[in-house]
Amino acid sequence: MGLDGTQGKWTAPADRAPVALPQQRSQPFDLTAWISEPRPEAAPGVYRHGYRPTDPDRARDARVPAGPLLLRAALNLLVAWFAYVYGVELVLRLAGLLGLLNGLDQTTALVALVAVNAAVVAAVVRLFGRMGRWPEVWRRYIAPLLARTVTHEQPDPAEAARPTGPTDPWQQLRHRAPVAARRLDAEAVGDVDYVRIQRAWEAVLGDGELLSAFTEEVAARGAAACAHPSEARDLPGRGAVHDLLTRQLRLGTAQDVIKNPVAHRSAGLALDPAVLGTSLLAVGPAGTGKTARLARPVAEALCLQALAGTACAVVVGAADADLGPDEWYDVVIAPGDPASAYGLDLFGAAGEVEEAAARLADALLPDELSARAENARTALQQIVGPFHAAYRRYPGVRELRALLGGDPDGFAALEKALREAGQLDRHQSDLQHRMRQHGRADDPGTLLADRLALLDRPAFAECFPGPRPGKPAFAMRVLDHPLRVRVKLPEHSHPEAARMLSRLVVAQFVQAAGVRREQALFAGLVVDDASAALDAHTVRGLQRMRTANAGAVLLLRTLVDLPEALRTPLFGAVGCRMAFPGIAPWDGKLFSEAWGTHLVAETSVTHTPDTSGGLLRRSGRFVRKALSGTAAQTQSVTTRDVERHRWSPSELAHALPTGHAVISLTTVAGEQVPPLLVDLRG
Structure with missing residues (x-):
């Protein structure tokens, strides 16, 4: 690849052969099934591909065990039957005593009897149905049974949204570009290819003069049409779960616990540009999976989106950090490595x-x-x-x-x-x-x-531009293009130089992302260790990136690595916060304060000595104490709403299980998701 740092343009090298679609998938990619999969609207952070919306009634019903529920319903039904029988008789006797039934003909008496029965039934059902939770029993057991035996079984609402027949991936092209559609029908098209070609088609719809060029390109190259300048059509060794149609990365599964909102329980947790546009701060000690379960998947997602023409990615980390192979990237900058093909422009952002x-x-x-x-x-x-x-x-x-x-x-x-x-x-x-x-x-x-x-x-010697020609220098101002950039810092051989370069690259990204001319591309930054990369100017710039379709994912081992004056402003500048197991209590305190409090029902039980009654009861309690050694007590139960931290510093420091994390999300539009306990292992 060649770079022109002055003009901010880049092209694929002439000697680089086109990269074929990698065959890392165990089975051929089924484009039609992938497109046909339902993607219902959902709350921010929910992985929409194949998502089944949760019925709030079913979620609430599921918390009640079946045995006690059915026993209570049966007991209330039995009592309701006797209440109905004796209730009708009681009403008729009272009406007779009051003379309300005297002089009625047969028809009127029959109507009165039906009305009395209906009124008593309504009263009995309302009273005992509520105590016996009959509506819950109907939803969980009777309605499904009737659906299977009496009528056709009703499909799940999410299943009803699934298309009944196969979806044509190229339906929009058939009328205006039939030649291109026929060529694509005969090709093996991957998810990256589909999104990239669809994006090019959207450009054609906006400018009709591009139709002939688009048709010629697709007819000539098929699924490789409109390719990324590197000619790559996929990433080797993809490991994360992606849905490029919604631009979502599935990070894990929100746990079915009381702390998580009902809409997110057991659903996939996803990150997308709408969420990453507010930037994400993740804190956790070494070995908790920040790189493997967050930084690498996000880097993979941004690189895939770059190949699809919807994003550009800059990934910064140590040379030995597992942030994907060099084949994922167009530009690999490794200061101190003689084999590195690119240098870094120290003034390349402004x-x-x-x-x-x-x-x-x-x-x-x-x-x-x-x-x-x-x-x-x-x-x-x-x-x-x-x-x-x-x-x-x-x-x-x-x-x-x-x-x-x-x-x-x-x-x-x-x-x-x-x-x-x-x-x-x-x-x-x-x-x-x-x-x-x-x-x-x-x-x-x-x-x-x-x-x-x-x-x-x-x-x-050749890593930075100077009076003599050297390595082509990457300039951060080229973020107008779908570039994939990896910066490998020499943390072991030159640690202080690595700190300076980390701070320089991040500052240049923040500076360049806000002044891009082409802001249709999402500009994503991933910093594996941001302890040396942040200063006051960069923290202020994180907030400005929200309006520039850009965002950063910043990983820290502990907030103590930052100057104290930066910790609180950093928490205010990012919209998404993530805590990994084993963080220090003083780190957990900032998370706990940022996530705030909520009302919870607190029940307190008070035991006091029983002094009630006369001489006989007091004598009995005295004998009981002499025989058992325990005094009789009264018990009072008090329930009240109190404010409690959503996650306390102690819970964050000591209660998070291995492979899990707590994450809160905020979208660019301002929608917020409270902190979720997420399993990152699945």
């Missing part, structure tokens, strides 16, 4: 020179020096601005380090270049101020030069 310099300064400074960030930004802008004006390019790492360190030869050459470009008057004041600051104890330029020395290493 069109404005000063903004790009400010983001680089934020990335270079460690957390403990964040108080000097403003001076560092100014110092870097005083170098990068004049350099870009003089040479029409950004400085390389070594050039920038020398100028920040006060190299006189570098300043002389820069002044000469500015004079030749006619820009010296405009930038001379910045250069003079920078030269005056050099040598002072509080000079931020010296600090930045020392930090840049971590990147000015032989292992990174």
Whole structure:
């Protein structure tokens, strides 16, 4: 693949052969059955493919055991029969005593008898039917029995929504592009192919002039038409469950527990761009499955959507993190690895020179020096601005380090270049101020030069653009295209450099995602360890990404890895929060406060000594205490509604089972899902 960092365009390499549809599925993909599967509307976070909506009455009925329910219904039916028989007789006798039945002819007396029977039956059914839960018995047992024996069995509401016959995948194409439809009928079309071709067809519907080009493309290439520039049509080794029609990733199963809402119990939990657009923060210690059960599936989903032309993905993590093979990605950036084909543009996110310099300064400074960030930004802008004006390019790492360190030869050459470009008057004041600051104890330029020395290493010689041609540098401004990017950080060989690069890549993504021209593509960021990647500017940018069709998935081992001033703002900036088993109680406290409280019915039982009665009862209680050793007590039961945390810090820290997590969701439209206990293993 080639990249043009200046224009933000990219193309597939000429020597790369088309990638055939991988055969990782055990059976051929049944496109018709996949499309025909019902996808009813559901609450946010519910996996809609094959979803069967839960009947609230059935969910409530299922909580009552069958034995006690049927016994109570039978006892109430028996009592109701006697109440009916003696009730009718009692009403007739009272009517006779009052003389209401005197002088009635046979017809009127019969009508009165029927009315009395009907009134008594209604009263008896209303009273004993409620106590005996007859409507529940009817729904659970009698109605299904009658449906099977007397009438045709009624289908489940969700089953009724299933199409009765096969669905034509290419029905929309048959009228306007019959040649393309016939070619696709003869092809083995996968889910990625279908979504990609349908997206191209939607473009044709919006612009009729594209119809002939679309027809020619499909007639010539079949299911490979309108392919991703990499020519890939699927990902090797797909492991997660996806539904590309709804763009959902099935992450796990919401458990059937009282803490979960009824609509989500036993349903699949899904993530999609509407949810990821508010960003997701996941916290859990190492070994709890954050990477394997969250980061890798999300990265896989974003890469599949990129192949379908609906998303672009940037995945950041250590070189040995299991975030998918390199074949999943179009661009693999591995600073410090000589085999890496791509480098990273340190200024590749912003069109404005000063903004790009400010983001680089934020990335270079460690957390403990964040108080000097403003001076560092100014110092870097005083170098990068004049350099870009003089040479029409950004400085390389070594050039920038020398100028920040006060190299006189570098300043002389820069002044000469500015004079030749006619820009010296405009930038001379910045250069003079920078030269005056050099040598002072509080000079931020010296600090930045020392930090840049971590990147000015032989292992990174060709990783960053400079005066000499090197590796093609990836610029984050190309997020307008369905790219799949993997950044492998050298956490073991160069840990501090990895921290700086992580912060720089995340800051560039947040910066570039908000100013994209093509915001129809969802821009997704996955950071396997975000402890070094977050600063105040990035946290503020997370909120702005909601309106830019972009979102981030940030993984942390513990919130203690972040500066204390960032923890609460980070919780407020993300809309989705996820807690894994084994988090620390102080981490659980922030989750518990963010998820708030709800009303629960609390029952308290009070036991007090029984002092009631006269001499005989007190004597009996005295004898009982002497014989059994226990005093007689009275019991009082009090039920009241109290506010309790949805999940307490102690529950999050100690009660979550292995392979589970608690997650709350918020959509871009503002819909919220309370925290759900989810099994991530299925």
